[in-house]
Amino acid sequence: xxxxxxxxxxxxxxxxxxxxxxxxxxxxxxxxxxxxxxxxxxxxxxxxxxxxxxxxxxxxxxxxxxxxxxxxxxxxxxxxxxxxxxxxxxxxxxxxxxxxxxxxxxxxxxxxxxxxxxxxxxxxxxxxxxxxxxxxxxxxxxxxxxxxxxxxxxxxxxxxxxxxxxxxxxxxxxxxxxxxxxxxxxxxxxxxxxxxxxxxxxxxxxxxxxxxxxxxxxxxxxxxxxxxxxxxxxxxxxxxxxxxxxxxxxxxxxxxxxxxxxxxxx
Amino acid sequence: xxxxxxxxxxxxxxxxxxxxxxxxxxxxxxxxxxxxxxxxxxxxxxxxxxxxxxxxxxxxxxxxxxxxxxxxxxxxxxxxxxxxxxxxxxxxxxxxxxxxxxxxxxxxxxxxxxxxxxxxxxxxxxxxxxxxxxxxxxxxxxxxxxxxxxxxxxxxxxxxxxxxxxxxxxxxxxxxxxxxxxxxxxxxxxxxxxxxxxxxxxxxxxxxxxxxxxxxxxxxxxxxxxxxxxxxxxxxxxxxxxxxxxxxx
Numbered sequence: 001x002x003x004x005x006x007x008x009x010x011x012x013x014x015x016x017x018x019x020x021x022x023x024x025x026x027x028x029x030x031x032x033x034x035x036x037x038x039x040x041x042x043x044x045x046x047x048x049x050x051x052x053x054x055x056x057x058x059x060x061x062x063x064x065x066x067x068x069x070x071x072x073x074x075x076x077x078x079x080x081x082x083x084x085x086x087x088x089x090x091x092x093x094x095x096x097x098x099x100x101x102x103x104x105x106x107x108x109x110x111x112x113x114x115x116x117x118x119x120x121x122x123x124x125x126x127x128x129x130x131x132x133x134x135x136x137x138x139x140x141x142x143x144x145x146x147x148x149x150x151x152x153x154x155x156x157x158x159x160x161x162x163x164x165x166x167x168x169x170x171x172x173x174x175x176x177x178x179x180x181x182x183x184x185x186x187x188x189x190x191x192x193x194x195x196x197x198x199x200x201x202x203x204x205x206x207x208x209x210x211x212x213x214x215x216x217x218x219x220x221x222x223x224x225x226x227x228x229x230x231x232x233x234x235x236x237x238x239x240x241x242x243x244x245x246x247x248x249x250x251x252x253x254x255x256x257x258x259x260x261x262x263x264x265x266x
Numbered sequence: 267x268x269x270x271x272x273x274x275x276x277x278x279x280x281x282x283x284x285x286x287x288x289x290x291x292x293x294x295x296x297x298x299x300x301x302x303x304x305x306x307x308x309x310x311x312x313x314x315x316x317x318x319x320x321x322x323x324x325x326x327x328x329x330x331x332x333x334x335x336x337x338x339x340x341x342x343x344x345x346x347x348x349x350x351x352x353x354x355x356x357x358x359x360x361x362x363x364x365x366x367x368x369x370x371x372x373x374x375x376x377x378x379x380x381x382x383x384x385x386x387x388x389x390x391x392x393x394x395x396x397x398x399x400x401x402x403x404x405x406x407x408x409x410x411x412x413x414x415x416x417x418x419x420x421x422x423x424x425x426x427x428x429x430x431x432x433x434x435x436x437x438x439x440x441x442x443x444x445x446x447x448x449x450x451x452x453x454x455x456x457x458x459x460x461x462x463x464x465x466x467x468x469x470x471x472x473x474x475x476x477x478x479x480x481x482x483x484x485x486x487x488x489x490x491x492x493x494x495x496x497x498x499x500x501x502x503x504x505x506x507x508x509x510x511x512x513x514x515x
Contacts, residue, residue, distance in 0.1 A: 003391070003398040167320050168350040170338050172364040172415055182366075186354040263354045263395040 047233045052240065055233045064234070065225055067217055073241060076218040079135075079210065080203045083142035087150045087199060092192055095154025099188075100180060112151065120145035120202075121209045133214030141213070145206035146199035153195025157188025186261075193257045197250065204246050219245075268294040268317070268419055268451065273326035275312055285476035286312045287323075292470065292479065294419070297449040299442075303462040304472030305510065310455045311347075313477060314423050317453065318344050330418070340368060343417035347424045349404045351396040357383060357407045358392040364415025375414070382410040385444055402433040409441070413448060422454040426461070438464050442490060459506050463499055464492050471509060481509055 012020075032049050039048040047055075060069045098105045098112070123144050131137040161184055169183050211220030219241050226235030258265055275287040286309040294300055304310040315321040317328055319338035327334050330341060343364060351360050358376070359366075361383055365375035383392060386406040396404055405425055412420050425441075426434045438461060445452060456462055462469045469483040483502065492499055 001387075001391070001400065001403055003394055004400070164346060164348060164350045165352065167315075168346065168352070168363070169367075170320060171318055171342075171344045172411070173338065173340055173367040175367065178367050183352070186352070189354075261354065263356075263397065 045232060047236055052233055052236045056237050056240070059234075059237060065217065065222065069241075072217055072219055072222055073245065076207055076211070076220060077245065079139055079142055079218065080146075080200075080207055082139050083146050084196070084199065084203060086139075086143055087147040088196060091147050091150035092154045095151040095192075095195075096158050096180075096185070096188070098151070099155045099158025100184060116148050116152070118144075120206045124209065124213065128213060138210035138213055138215065141210045142203055142206045145202045149198040149202060150192075150195045153191045153198070154188065157191025157195075158184055160191065161187040189257075189261055193253065193261075197253060200246070200249055200253070204242055207242075267296055267331065268453075269329040270294070270317070271327045271329065273313070273316060273323045273328070275309070275316065275321065276324045287316075288476040288478045289326075290478055291326075294451055294453060295467075296418075297451055299445060299452045299454065299465055299467045301462040301466030301469045302453065302455045302472060303459065303469050303506070304455075304457060304477060305474050306457055308472050308474045309477035310457075310472050311423055313472075314344075314421050314453065314455050317419075318342060318421055340364075340415070341418045342421065343412040343415040343419075344421040344423065345405070345408045345412045345425045347427055349396070349408045351404055351407055351411075353396050356393045356395055357388055357399070357410075360396070360407050361410040361414045363411055364417075368415075378416070379410065379414045382413040382448075383407075385413070385447060386410045387440070400433075401429050402437055405429070405437065406440070409444065413444075413450075417450065419451045419453065422452060424455055424457065427456070434461070439491070441465065459503055459510070460494055463488075463502055463506070464494065469506070471506060481506075 035046075035049050038044065039046040039051075062068070064072070094108075098108055120141055123141055127137045127140050131140065165183050165187055166179065169179050174183065207218070208220040208223065211218040212224055215221045219238050222241075223235045223238035226232060226238060270290060270292040273287060273290045275285075277284045277286055290313060292300075302310050302313065312321060316323050319335065319342070329335070330339065335342075352363070355363075358379055361379035362375045365378060370378075380392070383389065386409050388403065388406050388410065391399070391403065396407070399407065408425065412422075422441075426437045429437060441452075441454075442465065454465055456465075463485065466483075467486045469485060471480045471483070472478065473480045483506065485502065488498060488502070
């Protein structure tokens, strides 16, 4: 008897392995070449990758909109992360409770379902009225965007736990708390992480809207600034920043998930 | 000793009621290898789930050592058809499950689980997660998990049903070896006649749904290991097959 190994890499040719590792890089290079070609053709207004890079270097080495770039990046990240951490800390237990406890579900699900379809940006007028164009307002709007997918995924993770997992628990004497923490929670981790990933994507989206609320700093603000000052390169630099840090976040979460779920490592 | 007394089960639903089990009474002897044989979907798994305490019977009682049991019981463990291993736990952690939930200290449960992992032939695979194990190895963990819970009675619900034929034969030999080393009462459900004759001290043949006892075959005089081509084996096989109701659904 022997253990199974990674089927993606097992018994594959050198060529396959080469593309497995180098393929993603080739695709990014192709994307940049395409971007460059569109820009060079002159048919549309689009700064070339080289221009964007040059601009990025000037921005990173000096100030933009009165602050260094690290300040803009840092403050945007802080906004998204604050909303995310709050939503995970409150939303995951809330979603699990809704999936686990029938009474809790009966009480909270209807209200939750009414609030859920309201786009996060629709809260802007209310929040501005209540909290002004403050930092709190901005984080609150992002929270409206990330909270929902986290709750919904935690909830569906729990209600989709296979029946056999409960049967096994019962036969081997699991109490209610064993069932919740030793069976339901690990069974749903997959769905919970999927929810956090979706939430993160949505978070960047709402960030932009939130930084339209009288912010004087942040990546979203820079993109809007580029728009109003007819400075397309600045907007593109902002987009690249969101793309890059969004990717870093996504990979960081992959690692976090692998660390929390060692049974998934193949 | 396990006494099954006039068990019946009807599933009630809006679309109409389904009689799954009709009046089954069986006495299971201590350390007996009892096989329940019946066609697919006949209600034998439901019957096993009733003994396990996972399903409530519509009528009838189950007594263990003279006292009625209601719900799951630490003296009864189960090996599930689809293994039911927790994929987030290692082979060792899966095997320990019953003792963990019954608050046995970590050192003690590790020692007992190790003993049974060794017995089922998984020495060296203690830290493997189920996804890395083959179908046969997973079911070995399932058997070790049931034994580690230290039950008087082991229920096995078509445990080898999902395995390929070769692995299945090997596992049939394995379960006999394990049972010989650690005698327990085993109630083994299958729809495979050869498997039933190979394993059972007694084979109880069920009718199709609603399940009830059709015939009981006492094979205790048939020496083990049992060759599947011996005249005696073939004679019993013929007899059981002639009583089997073949149905297409």
